[in-house]
Amino acid sequence: xxxxxxxxxxxxxxxxxxxxxxxxxxxxxxxxxxxxxxxxxxxxxxxxxxxxxxxxxxxxxxxxxxxxxxxxxxxxxxxxxxxxxxxxxxxxxxxxxxxxxxxxxxxxxxxxxxxxxxxxxxxxxxxxxxxxxxxxxxxxxxxxxxxxxxxxxxxxxxxxxxxxxxxxxxxxxxxxxxxxxxxxxxxxxxxxxxxxxxxxxxxxxxxxxxxxxxxxxxxxxxxxxxxxxxxxxxxxxxxxxxxxxxxxxxxxxxxxxxxxxxxxxxxxxxxxxxxxxxxxxxxxxxxxxxxxxxxxxxxxxxxxxxxxxxxxxxxxx
Amino acid sequence: xxxxxxxxxxxxxxxxxxxxxxxxxxxxxxxxxxxxxxxxxxxxxxxxxxxxxxxxxxxxxxxxxxxxxxxxxxxxxxxxxxxxxxxxxxxxxxxxxxxxxxxxxxxxxxxxxxxxxxxxxxxxxxxxxxxxxxxxxxxxxxxxxxxxxxxxxxxxxxxxxxxxxxxxxxxxxxxxxxxxxxxxxxxxxxxxxxxxxxxxxxxxxxxxxxxxxxxxxxxxxxxxxxxxxxxxxxxxxxxxxxxxxxxxxxxxxxxxxxxxxxxxxxxxxxxxxxxxxxxxxxxxxxxxxxxxxxxxxxxxxxxxxxxxxxxxxxxxxxxxxxxxxxxxxxxxxxxxxxxxxxxxxxxxxxxxxxxxxxxxxxxxxxxxxxxxxxxxxxxxxxxxxxxxxxxxxxxxxxxxxxxxxxxxxxxxxxxx
Numbered sequence: 001x002x003x004x005x006x007x008x009x010x011x012x013x014x015x016x017x018x019x020x021x022x023x024x025x026x027x028x029x030x031x032x033x034x035x036x037x038x039x040x041x042x043x044x045x046x047x048x049x050x051x052x053x054x055x056x057x058x059x060x061x062x063x064x065x066x067x068x069x070x071x072x073x074x075x076x077x078x079x080x081x082x083x084x085x086x087x088x089x090x091x092x093x094x095x096x097x098x099x100x101x102x103x104x105x106x107x108x109x110x111x112x113x114x115x116x117x118x119x120x121x122x123x124x125x126x127x128x129x130x131x132x133x134x135x136x137x138x139x140x141x142x143x144x145x146x147x148x149x150x151x152x153x154x155x156x157x158x159x160x161x162x163x164x165x166x167x168x169x170x171x172x173x174x175x176x177x178x179x180x181x182x183x184x185x186x187x188x189x190x191x192x193x194x195x196x197x198x199x200x201x202x203x204x205x206x207x208x209x210x211x212x213x214x215x216x217x218x219x220x221x222x223x224x225x226x227x228x229x230x231x232x233x234x235x236x237x238x239x240x241x242x243x244x245x246x247x248x249x250x251x252x253x254x255x256x257x258x259x260x261x262x263x264x265x266x267x268x269x270x271x272x273x274x275x276x277x278x279x280x281x282x283x284x285x286x287x288x289x290x291x292x293x294x295x296x297x298x299x300x301x302x303x304x305x306x307x308x309x310x311x312x313x314x315x316x317x
Numbered sequence: 318x319x320x321x322x323x324x325x326x327x328x329x330x331x332x333x334x335x336x337x338x339x340x341x342x343x344x345x346x347x348x349x350x351x352x353x354x355x356x357x358x359x360x361x362x363x364x365x366x367x368x369x370x371x372x373x374x375x376x377x378x379x380x381x382x383x384x385x386x387x388x389x390x391x392x393x394x395x396x397x398x399x400x401x402x403x404x405x406x407x408x409x410x411x412x413x414x415x416x417x418x419x420x421x422x423x424x425x426x427x428x429x430x431x432x433x434x435x436x437x438x439x440x441x442x443x444x445x446x447x448x449x450x451x452x453x454x455x456x457x458x459x460x461x462x463x464x465x466x467x468x469x470x471x472x473x474x475x476x477x478x479x480x481x482x483x484x485x486x487x488x489x490x491x492x493x494x495x496x497x498x499x500x501x502x503x504x505x506x507x508x509x510x511x512x513x514x515x516x517x518x519x520x521x522x523x524x525x526x527x528x529x530x531x532x533x534x535x536x537x538x539x540x541x542x543x544x545x546x547x548x549x550x551x552x553x554x555x556x557x558x559x560x561x562x563x564x565x566x567x568x569x570x571x572x573x574x575x576x577x578x579x580x581x582x583x584x585x586x587x588x589x590x591x592x593x594x595x596x597x598x599x600x601x602x603x604x605x606x607x608x609x610x611x612x613x614x615x616x617x618x619x620x621x622x623x624x625x626x627x628x629x630x631x632x633x634x635x636x637x638x639x640x641x642x643x644x645x646x647x648x649x650x651x652x653x654x655x656x657x658x659x660x661x662x663x664x665x666x667x668x669x670x671x672x673x674x675x676x677x678x679x680x681x682x683x684x685x686x687x688x689x690x691x692x693x694x695x696x697x698x699x700x701x702x703x704x705x706x707x708x709x710x711x712x713x714x715x716x717x718x719x720x721x722x723x724x725x726x727x728x729x730x731x732x733x
Contacts, residue, residue: 061411061698062390062411062412062415062697063394063411063415076731086709086714086715086716086720086724087714089705153557154556154557155557173556173557175560176501176556176557176559176560178712178713178714261560262502262560264560265501265559265560265708265711265712265713266503266705266708266709266711266712266713266714267503267705267708267709268712268714278701281386281387281390282383282386282387282697282701283697283698283701283702283732284411284696284697284698285698285732
């Protein structure tokens, strides 16, 4: 009997113990599950950022060296920044980055929005058309690059075909031209990404309250006014997320340049990422390569940090 | 209890001995992926198979080997080097300096490599008295490869100097053939420029400028004249040359679309692979004005510091690589000449025989120079800076030879 009593006495206590264990587990489980990925990110992203910064102040050549020196690598990059005639490889890379980044983002947004508006007119066969525009996004940059390389090659693609069809004065050799080769990278990049941006805008358009549109139509707004004054301003959040997606794709597009132009005539299609790779791995100038990577990171942060800051502040309000 | 201990000890011992057993596999990183090159490498595979070693290929395509070198760096950095890797010039020394290379000295002494291999090559295969690489071949880059049918059609003869060369190109242009097949990638342009500098300035000048990196020579009027000559040759290239691979440029000559290509003797491998015969279908001449000198580069098999149980396989590979029979068989297919001077030239065609004789003469006469474009003139940073300047000159970012010379000096100083 006594044993039963003690058992009864103990049971609630045990239950609370068990509950607290479960509660504790529930509390800890997410942290335990997240810990490995957190540790990996900490080490492989932030750890290597610090390591790259360290390397940029060393004399590393083919292999990492750990003896610190002055900011020699940065001094060289700084000097190269202003060498425009003849252009240094670094100067070419950063000017290309500006040209490519601006045109890529602007054209993707414009074409994406335009296509989305057209597809939003309740047309027949939307289900067929949408994936057709979206499909290029499923290709890797390498495939896009190679396909466009053949298409744009004057001896194989567009120009050759036009000549065979009898339009012999047709001339389109941008991909072989040092001044225009970066624009072919823009063309291929826009072709690939604008369908995706279209899908984003389409989702945004579908999310707009139809009451607002109906109300403005009753008020007598013309279709152009409707889009300009009401719908496009309402898409502002979509613009922002599209901008972020495009900006990071622009900055990391290394493979497109390699596949499409293999660097371009005389290295004229380089982007900073190509510069970094070339100097670090091909030219045994790891310090210079690291310095260029650090500058890329700093430039990115200068854009992203104020944006994140303003976003977070708005949320806190 | 004791039994269990014993059993586990025996297990551990067998496991250890199994681990220490020799690996019968050779892991080889290379970028010989085009027709003639792949065929040439097959010879070595078969030789090793006879000795019971299997071959694990790690091919990384790309003519200049840039991609392969990046892959190699990753493998070595991860502590997992291949048994051997195709390597060029200073790359071997870089890795040796970093302490990543093995030591083949014992084998080298036993096989008498130090006597048979030209001294200029040993500069790259021996580091601090230790053999770290096995040279496979000697290429020379100052060659012209000419389609004979086209040559006969335009009634051309062997050009003896640069002006005659330009006259020959003019003839081809008048006949409506692309005179000069060039691939517009920086290493191809720079390889051609190596020959132009040797032709314009002579052997002494080449050595001063491109092996000793003497600033006065780099800045000199002779160098400016060399750039002017490069500009002249650029006029004979078809408009679509930019970015073309070297073997596609060779194919233009093979097909008769173009008259001539300035390229290293690996181009001959492509002619061979297309069943073309020297003297019948194509002609090989030294670049006009460079007869008697050889600008070389050499493919080496860098031998890494591998675990003990892979050493036997590595030594077998090195021995097979420098055996006279392989040197002859391989180089007949590849288009290059043997890396040892005591290999008989009986199996070689006319171009190969000329190449072997030229190498011997250049080795004796002191006119055997490393190619800067191919990474045998100066370390990679300098070689790449040089390729940049030449390529920017060809593609028009640099417009005058004065500017080109200034850029060259500055780029080389930056890279030093």
